[in-house]
Amino acid sequence: MRRIISILMENEPGALSRVVALFSQRGYNIETLTVAPTEDPTLSRLTMTTTGDEYKIEQITKHLNKLIEVVKLVDLTEGAHIEREIMLMKIKATGAQRAEVKRTVDIFRGQIVDVTATVYTVQLTGTTDKLEAFINAIGETQVLEVVRSGVSGIARGEKVLSL
Amino acid sequence: MEMLSGADMVVRALQEEGVEYIFGYPGGSVLHIYDALFKQDKVSHILVRHEQAATHAADGYARATGKPGVVMVTSGPGATNAITGLATAFMDSIPMIVLSGQVRSDWIGDDAFQETDMIGVSRPVVKHSFMVRDPKDIPEIFKKAFYIATTGRPGPVLIDIPKDHTAPNKTFPYEYPKKVKLRSYAPVTRGHSGQIRKAVEELLKAKRPVIYSGGGVVQGEASEALTKLARKLNFPVTNTLMGLGAYPGTDRQFLGMLGMHGTYEANMAMHSADVILAAGARLDDRVTNNTKKFCPGAKLIHIDIDPASISKNVAAHIPIVGPVQQVLDEMLSMLDEQDNEPDHKALERWWQEIDGWREFHGLRYETNESGPMKPQQVVEALYKATEGKAYVTSDVGQHQMFAAQFYKFDSPRQWINSGGLGTMGFGLPAAMGVQFAFPDAVVACVTGEGSIQMNIQELSTCLQYGLPVKIININNQALGMVRQWQDMQYGGRHSQSYMESLPDFVKLAESYGHVGIKVEKFEDLEGAMNEAFALKDRLVFMDIYVDPTEHVYPMHIADGAMRDMWLSKTERT
Ligand SMILES: Cc1ncc(C[n+]2csc(CCOP(=O)(O)OP(=O)(O)O)c2C)c(N)n1
Ligand SMILES: [Mg+2]
Numbered sequence: 001m002r003r004i005i006s007i008l009m010e011n012e013p014g015a016l017s018r019v020v021a022l023f024s025q026r027g028y029n030i031e032t033l034t035v036a037p038t039e040d041p042t043l044s045r046l047t048m049t050t051t052g053d054e055y056k057i058e059q060i061t062k063h064l065n066k067l068i069e070v071v072k073l074v075d076l077t078e079g080a081h082i083e084r085e086i087m088l089m090k091i092k093a094t095g096a097q098r099a100e101v102k103r104t105v106d107i108f109r110g111q112i113v114d115v116t117a118t119v120y121t122v123q124l125t126g127t128t129d130k131l132e133a134f135i136n137a138i139g140e141t142q143v144l145e146v147v148r149s150g151v152s153g154i155a156r157g158e159k160v161l162s163l
Numbered sequence: 164m165e166m167l168s169g170a171d172m173v174v175r176a177l178q179e180e181g182v183e184y185i186f187g188y189p190g191g192s193v194l195h196i197y198d199a200l201f202k203q204d205k206v207s208h209i210l211v212r213h214e215q216a217a218t219h220a221a222d223g224y225a226r227a228t229g230k231p232g233v234v235m236v237t238s239g240p241g242a243t244n245a246i247t248g249l250a251t252a253f254m255d256s257i258p259m260i261v262l263s264g265q266v267r268s269d270w271i272g273d274d275a276f277q278e279t280d281m282i283g284v285s286r287p288v289v290k291h292s293f294m295v296r297d298p299k300d301i302p303e304i305f306k307k308a309f310y311i312a313t314t315g316r317p318g319p320v321l322i323d324i325p326k327d328h329t330a331p332n333k334t335f336p337y338e339y340p341k342k343v344k345l346r347s348y349a350p351v352t353r354g355h356s357g358q359i360r361k362a363v364e365e366l367l368k369a370k371r372p373v374i375y376s377g378g379g380v381v382q383g384e385a386s387e388a389l390t391k392l393a394r395k396l397n398f399p400v401t402n403t404l405m406g407l408g409a410y411p412g413t414d415r416q417f418l419g420m421l422g423m424h425g426t427y428e429a430n431m432a433m434h435s436a437d438v439i440l441a442a443g444a445r446l447d448d449r450v451t452n453n454t455k456k457f458c459p460g461a462k463l464i465h466i467d468i469d470p471a472s473i474s475k476n477v478a479a480h481i482p483i484v485g486p487v488q489q490v491l492d493e494m495l496s497m498l499d500e501q502d503n504e505p506d507h508k509a510l511e512r513w514w515q516e517i518d519g520w521r522e523f524h525g526l527r528y529e530t531n532e533s534g535p536m537k538p539q540q541v542v543e544a545l546y547k548a549t550e551g552k553a554y555v556t557s558d559v560g561q562h563q564m565f566a567a568q569f570y571k572f573d574s575p576r577q578w579i580n581s582g583g584l585g586t587m588g589f590g591l592p593a594a595m596g597v598q599f600a601f602p603d604a605v606v607a608c609v610t611g612e613g614s615i616q617m618n619i620q621e622l623s624t625c626l627q628y629g630l631p632v633k634i635i636n637i638n639n640q641a642l643g644m645v646r647q648w649q650d651m652q653y654g655g656r657h658s659q660s661y662m663e664s665l666p667d668f669v670k671l672a673e674s675y676g677h678v679g680i681k682v683e684k685f686e687d688l689e690g691a692m693n694e695a696f697a698l699k700d701r702l703v704f705m706d707i708y709v710d711p712t713e714h715v716y717p718m719h720i721a722d723g724a725m726r727d728m729w730l731s732k733t734e735r736t
């Protein structure tokens with residue numbers, strides 16, 4: 001099962017490497033990982049997606065919680081949540097395809113953020129599924145380069161992850 | 164505010180933490196600290212002969228006292244030599260502080276002389292680590308390090324200190340913090356009362372209960388509570404290799420050790436149990452055998468301070484996260500308050516069954532009047548000569564298992580061995596640490612001719628500090644445990660399990676300034692033991708020749724259940 005784990009941790013050198021090392025040490029896999037400081041500069045917020053059965057996820061969260069720098073942790077997939085990923089993408093856009101690509105970008109509510117005579121650079125935000133659907137719709141042969149941010153997530157409603 | 168150099172802060176912090184001994188070895192990056200140590204006399208530095216030994220000595224000190232062991236090593240090779248000791252302490256949850264020197268902060272990352280990324284290298288084998296980035300932080304880092312090492316599930320903490328941050332000519336305001344501020348670390352201090360109550364109800368209903376306790380009971384000072392609980396309920400108790408001594412080894416309710424080389428009765432009782440109370444034990448693979456076949460009829464109540472240990476290998480029916488002493492005490496008061504009684508009738512039947520198992524096997528071995536001595540006889544003689552009261556450290560191999568099986572430990576912290584990592588070379592330096600902690604105690608190191616050679620250089624340290632450790636070298640002229648596996652699983656092909664070209668250990672001991680005694684015949688054993696232990700202020704190296712073909716039994720049959728065991732070379736369950 002795919003899980004989104006969101007972690008508040010001390011914004012200190014070495015903290016991130018401990019989180020990442022834990023995964024390789026214990027044979028868990030990380031699919032995506034994003035990290036940045038929060039409104040409180042002493043804290044970082046880290047979001048990762050991973051897969052595993054219930055047993056594995058329980059072990060992962062327990063071991064993450066044991067890391068001294070991890071302050072709080074939540075498995076967002078346990079409740080209603082919002083997830084977003086941002087993607088930047090260079091797409092071949094020549095001749096008749098230029099209009100076709102533009103139409104597809106509009107349908108997915110993406111934005112063209114840079115243009116040359118042969119290439120569109122597109123920005124798209126959404127769930128991982130949506131981004132993948134877009135890549136499929138464009139067709140792999142048209143795609144020149146893809147950069148994805150990895151998943152960020154937040155719980156719905158009044159629940160907050162803070163100190 | 165007082166102004167101190169980084170080096171002086173380090174030493175002061177150690178003093179504030181009440182550190183008596185620091186085990187270490189000097190080198191370039193820690194010379195400022197060594198100079199600061201030289202100018203004071205509160206913390207005694209013990210100079211070992213290899214950094215690995217420093218870590219094991221500190222570890223032995225910690226296991227015997229419950230206080231953290233402290234180590235100092237230089238950067239690069241000094242630091243990497245400490246890794247095995249960190250890993251050993253980490254696996255057995257031993258509180259330890261290792262200070263490692265580091266190259267100047269402005270050289271870090273430049274492949275400077277004796278630079279190793281010690282934070283990186285040690286990461287998987289420490290509970291936590293700190294890099295000193297500013298000398299001003301030293302007091303706070305030390306306070307945190309000691310706190311983290313000794314609370315919750317204890318473990319080793321590394322502090323890496325770049326040389327320039329200890330320079331004597333730069334001083335900084337010093338004040339040792341009274342309290343630790345750590346918003347991200349709060350070990351549990353109480354078990355959940357609802358869970359504890361549920362557990363007590365289950366214990367009272369049990370018809371075939373077993374208490375299975377581990378190193379957590381020793382570390383968590385919960386022996387007394389465990390013993391009271393077991394006696395009150397009249398339940399049988401088995402200990403893990405790490406838990407020996409937590410329940411008196413000579414008590415009628417004690418079934419001996421369980422697991423791979425556990426007793427027949429302990430493993431049979433576990434397999435047949437309906438309720439298992441696991442206290443401070445982590446159900447590791449040397450205990451459970453195949454977890455899918457583990458104790459099929461049992462409800463598992465699992466007490467541990469570390470939530471990650473619960474339901475890791477075997478799912479717990481009633482998990483209780485908390486300090487084992489507090490949880491057991493609460494169980495006891497719940498039992499008292501309602502004047503609850505266990506199911507005495509069922510327990511009587513259960514004890515009959517257990518006594519039957521005891522009679523059937525016990526811990527037997529064959530002796531041969533005219534043949535070589537048996538290793539088991541050596542441990543029995545040691546037990547007798549020391550009246551069961553010695554601190555016994557051990558190395559790793561058959562001798563370790565024989566010591567665990569045949570020395571009946573009546574008190575916690577009396578048995579000191581590397582259970583989780585199984586580190587050959589642990590025994591002698593650990594014995595040094597114990598002897599420093601208790602100068603007047605009888606300390607015996609049970610070892611093998613393989614293991615002892617992994618830290619033999621410490622005989623020199625023992626001479627320097629006059630440590631009267633008794634080394635019981637059970638010499639089977641083989642890497643016995645390896646050889647046993649080769650006998651059982653590799654058609655007797657003894658690939659690289661000989662110990663050829665052995666030194667003359669008696670002469671070796673003598674050349675280090677100690678006493679050596681060689682024993683080849685059983686009839687000489689008792690006399691030699693008594694002679695050795697009568698030499699109260701000398702280190703005695705007893706080189707005792709035993710049957711090289713002996714195996715440790717019982718032994719779990721790989722991938723089977725708890726009850727699947729070899730009982731001798733020819734009998735199995
Ligand atoms: C550092 C280290 N290397 C290798 C091993 C694997 N090993 C386990 S027991 C053993 C043999 C130990 O021989 P000895 O000390 O003579 O003890 P014996 O089994 O003969 O009693 C070995 C090599 C280990 N546990 N530790
Ligand atoms: Mg041997």
